[in-house]
Amino acid sequence: xxxxxxxxxxxxxxxxxxxxxxxxxxxxxxxxxxxxxxxxxxxxxxxxxxxxxxxxxxxxxxxxxxxxxxxxxxxxxxxxxxxxxxxxxxxxxxxxxxxxxxxxxxxxxxxxxxxxxxxxxxxxxxxxxxxxxxxxxxxxxxxxxxxxx
Amino acid sequence: xxxxxxxxxxxxxxxxxxxxxxxxxxxxxxxxxxxxxxxxxxxxxxxxxxxxxxxxxxxxxxxxxxxxxxxxxxxxxxxxxxxxxxxxxxxxxxxxxxxxxxxxxxxxxxxxxxxxxxxxxxxxxxxxxxxxxxxxxxxxxxxxxxxxxxxxxxxxxxxxxxxxxxxxxxxxxxxxxxxxxxxxxxxxxxxxxxxxxxxxxxxxxxxxxxxxxxxxxxxxxxxxxxxxxxxxxxxxxxxxxxxxxxxxxxxxxxxxxxxxxxxxxxxxxxxxxxxxxxxxxxxxxxxxxxxxxxxxxxxxxxxxxxxxxxxxxxxxxxxxxxxxxxxxxxxxxxxxxxxxxxxxxxxxxxxxxxxxxxxxxxxxxxxxxxxxxxxxxxxxxxxxxxxxxx
Numbered sequence: 001x002x003x004x005x006x007x008x009x010x011x012x013x014x015x016x017x018x019x020x021x022x023x024x025x026x027x028x029x030x031x032x033x034x035x036x037x038x039x040x041x042x043x044x045x046x047x048x049x050x051x052x053x054x055x056x057x058x059x060x061x062x063x064x065x066x067x068x069x070x071x072x073x074x075x076x077x078x079x080x081x082x083x084x085x086x087x088x089x090x091x092x093x094x095x096x097x098x099x100x101x102x103x104x105x106x107x108x109x110x111x112x113x114x115x116x117x118x119x120x121x122x123x124x125x126x127x128x129x130x131x132x133x134x135x136x137x138x139x140x141x142x143x144x145x146x147x148x149x
Numbered sequence: 150x151x152x153x154x155x156x157x158x159x160x161x162x163x164x165x166x167x168x169x170x171x172x173x174x175x176x177x178x179x180x181x182x183x184x185x186x187x188x189x190x191x192x193x194x195x196x197x198x199x200x201x202x203x204x205x206x207x208x209x210x211x212x213x214x215x216x217x218x219x220x221x222x223x224x225x226x227x228x229x230x231x232x233x234x235x236x237x238x239x240x241x242x243x244x245x246x247x248x249x250x251x252x253x254x255x256x257x258x259x260x261x262x263x264x265x266x267x268x269x270x271x272x273x274x275x276x277x278x279x280x281x282x283x284x285x286x287x288x289x290x291x292x293x294x295x296x297x298x299x300x301x302x303x304x305x306x307x308x309x310x311x312x313x314x315x316x317x318x319x320x321x322x323x324x325x326x327x328x329x330x331x332x333x334x335x336x337x338x339x340x341x342x343x344x345x346x347x348x349x350x351x352x353x354x355x356x357x358x359x360x361x362x363x364x365x366x367x368x369x370x371x372x373x374x375x376x377x378x379x380x381x382x383x384x385x386x387x388x389x390x391x392x393x394x395x396x397x398x399x400x401x402x403x404x405x406x407x408x409x410x411x412x413x414x415x416x417x418x419x420x421x422x423x424x425x426x427x428x429x430x431x432x433x434x435x436x437x438x439x440x441x442x443x444x445x446x447x448x449x450x451x452x453x454x455x456x457x458x459x460x461x462x463x464x465x466x467x468x469x470x471x472x473x474x475x476x477x478x479x480x481x482x483x484x485x486x487x488x489x490x491x492x493x494x495x496x497x498x499x500x501x502x503x504x505x506x507x508x509x510x511x512x513x514x515x516x517x518x519x520x521x522x523x524x525x526x527x528x529x530x531x532x533x534x535x536x537x538x539x
Contacts (some may be wrong), residue, residue, distance in 0.1 A: 013284035044286040044403075070307070070407060072299030074291065079275035084290045090296040090353070092402045102287045102402040113308035114325070131289055141423040 009081045016110055017047035020059060026130045030121045031059040042096055042133050043067050043099035062097055065122035066134065069094040072109045107135040153387030153539035154247040155379035156500040157257070158187040161369035161493065164384045164485025167265075170366075172202045172211065173357035174405035175490075176218060179368040182445045183203035183434030184260075188381060192370070196249060196258030198242040199308040202265075202489040213320040218261070228255040235494035235524025236436050238262065239371065240531025243496065244392045254257060257378045262369030262411065264489030269293065269425035273364070280528050283400045293360055293421075295439065296353035297526050302441040303355065304407040308456070311444070313355035315459030317346035320359045320482050322467045327479025327512040329469060332362055334485035341483075346440075362491075369493035390517070391423025391534035401526045411530045412521060413449035419532035425517065427451035428535075432473065432518040434495035435479040443467070446521055447475070450532070469510070477502060477510050492522045496533065503535045 035049035071091035089105040118137035123130040160183035199215040245259035267273030282292035324341040327333035349358035380388035397411030444458035467475035478498035499520035
């Protein structure tokens with residue numbers, strides 16, 4: 001097959017309670033849900049608090065900082081949309097606010113990614129949306145190889 | 150709750166690709182083999198638990214499979230259901246069956262599954278990634294099952310200095326066992342070495358191809374029974390001495406601690422209910438979608454010290470002749486992974502070792518062993534303790 005067209009990457013499915021999260025990301029703002037009753041900041045957004053089951057929720061502007069909790073460098077594209085990306089980093093990021101989330105670590109050589117590495121949020125275009133992603137935090141950027149963009 | 154319950158009969162197809170059999174035909178073949186091997190009579194099956202085999206159907210599920218099966222068997226069970234918990238399905242079936250039998254709902258319950266692992270290179274990877282990762286907060290990041298499991302491996306390497314070569318040792322050990330098991334998919338092939346594992350195609354760090362289980366098709370059946378039925382059917386039943394269950398998370402990023410992912414919690418419950426401890430175990434059968442699982446779960450189950458899983462497998466202790474055999478049928482890594490039915494294989498082998506019918510790979514010491522399975526992305530856990538004396 002000489003098919004060189006790479007399909008678009010998947011968009012997140014809209015799930016109850018998460019609309020504001022994605023709308024914010026599309027404006028390049030990284031927000032986390034916060035429970036008014038028990039003050040828990042949690043991930044992922046949903047219509048109740050997973051700590052106290054309260055439904056009075058609002059949003060906090062997150063620092064966008066975190067560290068790599070764990071990761072894997074993917075060498076075999078799981079589906080055609082990722083054919084042009086391998087090797088890429090699939091990681092679990094521990095946010096400064098406490099919760100963990102999944103993301104890719106972008107804008108770096110995958111071989112340089114380490115557990116515990118400080119990262120900061122960045123936003124990746126996905127059609128009409130943007131999704132939160134992470135990249136090495138600035139002070140690391142100065143000590144390592146130059147980054148694209 | 151009292152009353153002895155045992156696994157009285159087991160049967161399993163050889164994992165392979167069966168292009169002429171759909172999921173239902175696989176189910177029928179499993180039942181046919183069980184009946185032929187154990188000469189069961191209709192009255193021997195009073196309950197029926199089956200799995201909807203969603204992977205085999207390309208994501209759709211046959212939610213009425215147990216109805217079709219009991220009708221074809223011509224029986225009218227007093228207890229029945231179709232249930233799914235991924236790889237933990239069958240551990241939970243044994244646990245549910247035991248509870249039902251102890252409550253007197255049925256004297257025996259047939260636990261059965263058949264499955265087809267989707268072909269990874271032709272859309273299977275995407276299908277399964279969608280099935281096992283959050284559609285909003287994981288899948289858009291390019292999830293891939295090996296890379297999800299690798300999160301546990303990478304974290305273990307970070308916390309304890311475990312090496313990729315030590316994960317490879319798990320695959321080497323499993324192959325040694327598979328070469329003694331004519332029913333294993335890799336029977337008659339060559340032994341693996343750490344170098345061969347590391348030289349195989351990289352999939353997702355730290356895993357190479359031979360760190361991954363072999364996607365195939367098959368199925369198996371387990372008859373759980375009360376004391377009188379078990380003693381009538383089996384010369385040496387595999388008595389269920391303890392059982393534990395724990396549901397941790399669904400999506401891997403929600404796991405509270407990747408080195409305490411729920412396996413140990415199920416294990417501790419099982420030991421406690423059996424009145425036994427890890428030191429009483431003589432072997433372990435541990436669900437192994439990837440080489441990381443037996444290494445980390447040996448630690449979680451208290452069978453080796455925390456952080457020493459790598460050293461344990463590198464020592465050869467898990468291999469034939471070793472002092473603590475693990476996955477004596479070859480594991481999903483070398484026996485083969487039958488998709489929705491994969492959670493049966495380690496229970497079947499645990500029972501066979503205890504029943505003393507494991508052929509050339511029969512362990513000299515198999516009085517008590519532990520069988521651990523899990524479903525999803527190491528999400529929900531089942532531990533069974535099997536023994537020769539009730």
